[in-house]
Amino acid sequence: MYVNVLIETKVKSNNMMFTYHASKDVCDNIIGKRVLVPFSSRIVEGFVIEFTSLPTNYEAKDILKVIDDEPVLNEELINIGKYMSDKYLCPLIYTYQAMLPKALKANHKVNDxxxxxxxxxxxxxxxxxxxxxxxxxxxxxxxxxxxxxxxxxxxxxxxxxxxxxxxxxxxxxxxxYRDINATETKKEVILTKEQNEISSRIKQSLGISKVYLLYGVTGSGKTEVYIDVVKKVIEQGKTSIILVPEISLTPQITARFKGVFKDKIAILHSSLSDGERYDEFRKIKRGEVKVVIGARSAIFAPLKNIGIIIIDEEHSESYKQENNPRYNTLDIALKRSKTHNCPVILGSATPTIESFARAKKGYYNYLELCQRVNKKPLPKVEIVDMKNEIRKGNKIFSSLLINKIEDRLNKKEQIMLLINRRGYSNYLTCPNCGYVFKCPNCDITLTYHKTSGMMRCHYCGYAEYKKSVCPNCKETDIRQIGSGTEKIQEEIKEIFTDAKVVRMDADTTSKKGSHNKIINDFNEGKYDILVGTQMIAKGLNFPNVTLVGVINGDSSLNIPNFRSSERTFSLLDQVIGRSGRALKAGEAIIQTYNPDHYSIVFASKHDYKNFFVREMLVRKKLNYPPYCFITLIKISSKDFNYGINEAKKISMFLKNNLSSKTSILGPSIASVLKINNNYNFQVILKYKKDDKLYDTLNELIKIYEGNYKVKIELDFDPINL
Ligand SMILES: [Zn+2]
Ligand SMILES: [Zn+2]
Known part of the structure; x- marks a missing residue:
């Protein structure tokens, strides 16, 4: 028999599939297994993808060894890989690498x-x-x-x-199996009338491939609906996939599921060790679990007989993978939904503009949960104009926020403060000559981290000790500009000396288990104030929090991206929703320099629908999704001049080959010109429909194959422009 083997080598090319001879004794069940094969003068690992016939005039070499007893890729996953490779124009090998746990990638000894x-x-x-x-x-x-x-x-x-x-x-x-020690929350699931109606509607369409958009205000109890639907799916003898933006950021929903489904659930954590991840993968593959909960890559869980796929917080940008293969989780969910004839539920309090537009057009079935479970009104929100506060000498905290914090501390209620930037100050600068400390590898300022005394690059990880002298003019009065989480924590401790303050950001949660500990400690009342980045905005439920303060409501507005208003609305809406989730009424304060910006005004009124209407006008006027599709062509090179020249050639090539209706913008400099000593340029394509798109892009990839001086990458529906 002859088989096609996808070779795993350092050379990343679209076609690394070659025909080999498989002897009779290894042929059985060989598709999806990993094998060792001779390739040029070496022996390399590869995946057996399919049976084939021997091409004419081709001498197929023998497979040297079959590595796996059981296939690591089943037929469905093999097909999904091909689908992704075609859709995102990325090398096939990348797709399988994205699906499999590290232990099953080349050069990892499984038995260990x-x-x-x-x-x-x-x-x-x-x-x-x-x-x-x-x-x-x-x-x-x-x-x-x-x-x-x-x-x-x-x-x-x-x-x-x-x-x-x-x-x-x-x-x-x-x-x-290693015990991954997942926390369980035991809480009876009792549905409200509204939740029950929604759940019944979904349950009626089990067995049909269709998409629901479940729009539910924060605190309306989408989790209860999910659990109820999954119970029904299990009754029917089928399995479920539940995706959450990032497990470590949503421990409470995971714990709820674990509490209900116990041993029937596999959890795919980002902080699992390779071994733990491999154990969970084997449990799933052997059919020992019925429910898989996990972040983006859990969409590839090798479950059989899928009855439902749930994507919670569907607006989260974590559902788009930002490196190769640059896939959108929803695409894979839809593909699997068709294969298994099962519904997909997209849940959110702030759906993406694209999803809501599709629901309005009837492409998705629309469901709405409009009541908070506790029947409490949504938090009262006040917007504070920081321009006035600065005049009063209040740089970081407005008088209103300080008064409210004091009030809550007196009442023994808890407070959450959002500052969407980690570290101490944004950057360090010399007041004499204007010198700004920047990363030597990237075109970006270094962030000062006071705890470690380091200046860090948040792009490449470069770090050096804080300098006290300007390298340019020898000035010693180095200024710290802007504030991050560390500084807010410090300032708040100075004002309220007795308050117990804890910080949650990428720096304090890097150790395993530290994230959970902060959440549990805060929940048990060991701290009065939680200061954090957008990490604190998602999915957390602290009954005693009655005040949320947003230190700088503009931080996400000022990014150069057509989604910046949407991101701002979504972040504010989510973090405001953390306030007053139990018996006591909640309040929120947004400090901003743009108090009239529509995303801030609508967020303060919890008015997603009017935000949507307004944002659609902007998108239409500027021709952005959902009014068109965007594909980004990223061009990077160590040599600035070479890079920009190739970018110009690429833009010209596209103009000559694509439909005249497609707009080709650029080349331009990417949002950060230099990252890790690579210069980045981009060309943006905007189109409604372009029949020549795939052929042209495929040709472009071929042109640059083997050119190591410049790297071309494609990003369909990019998150960042
Ligand atoms: Zn200076
Ligand atoms: Zn850097």
Missing amino acids: KVKTLTYVKLNPFLDVSNVKIKSQIEIISLLKKNKNLLKSDIKSKSSLKKLIEKGIVTEYKKEI
Whole structure:
């Protein structure tokens, strides 16, 4: 038999599939297994993708070794990979690498990743009557009582060794799964009338491939609906995928699911070790779990017989992978929905403009949860114009926010403060000559982190100790501009000396378990104030929080991106929703320099629908999605001049080949010119429909294949422009 093997090498090209000969004894069940094959003068690893016939005039070499006992890729995953490669024009090998846990990628020894325990048992066919030694008799009687024992549980090692040598006792290894120690929340699921109606509607369409957009205000209990639907899916003998933006950011929803579905659930954490991840993957593949909950890549869970796919917080940008393969999770969900004939639910309090537009047009089925479960009104929100505060000498905190914080501290209620920037100050500058400390590898300012005393690049990770002298003019009065989480924490402690303040950002949550600890401690009331980045805006539920303060409501407005208003609305709406989730009414304060901006005004009124109407006008006027599609062509080179020249050529090539209706913008400099010593340029394509798009882009990729001086990457529906 002949098979096509996808070679895994450092050379990333679209077509690394070659035909090999598989001998009869390995042919069985070989599709989807990894194999070793000779390739040029080396031996490399590859995936067996399909059976094929021998091409004429081709001498196929033999497969040297089959690595796996069981295929790591099933037929569905193999097809999804091909689909992704065609849709995103990326090398096929990338797609399988994105699907599989690290332990199954090339050059990882799988067997090292399987954890086993050694057990011992009696050999039933051997006569034990002639054993006379007391310690050996003891072991035998122990094994008669307990059929299987852990080898480590038997005390007399030497006697056991003798019995094993005689063949009376045999030892064997048994695979075990690592305990990933997921927290469980036990809480009875009782649906409100509204939740019940929504759930019934979804349950009626189980077995049909269709998309629901579930719009629900924060606190309306989408999780209850999800759980109720998944219970029904399990009753029907089917499986479920639940996607959340980032497990570590949404521990509470995960804990709810774990509490209900116990051992039937696999959790794909980003902080799992390679071994833990591989264990969860095997559980799923062997059909030992019914529900998979996880971040983006969990959409590839090798479940059979999928009954529902739920994408919670569907607006989250984490559903788009930002490196190759640059896939959109929804595309894969739709593909699987068609394969399995199951519905997809997109849930959000702030759906993307594109999703809401599709629901309005009837492409998606629209469902709405409009009541908060606790029947409490949404928090009262006040907007503070910081331009006035600056005149009063209030640089960071407005008088209103300070008064409200004091009030809550007196009432023993809790406060959350959002500052969407980590570190201490945004950047350091010399007041004398204007010198700004920048990363030597990237065209970006270094952020000062006071705790570590370092200046860090948030792009490439470069760090150096803070300098006290300007390298340009020797000035010693270096100024810190702007504030990050560290500074807010420090300032708040200075004003309220007795308040207990905890900080949650990428720096304080990098250690395993630290994120959960902050959440649990805050929940138990060990802290009064939680200061954090947008991490604190998502999915958290603290009953005693009655005040949310947004320190700088503009931070996401000022990014040069057509989605900046949408991001701002979404972030503000989510963080405001953290206030007053239980019995006590909540309040929120937004500090801003743009108090009249529509995304801030509508967020303060919890008015998604009018925000949507307004934002659609802007998108239409400027011709942005959903009024068109965007594809980004990224061009990067270590050599500035070479890069810009190739970018110009690419733009010209596209103009000559694409439909005249497609707008080709650029080349322009990417949002950050230099990252990690690479200069970045881009060309933007805007189109409604262009029949020549794929052929042209494919040709472009071919032109640059093998050109190592410039790197071309395509990004369909990009998040960042
Ligand atoms: Zn200077
Ligand atoms: Zn850098």
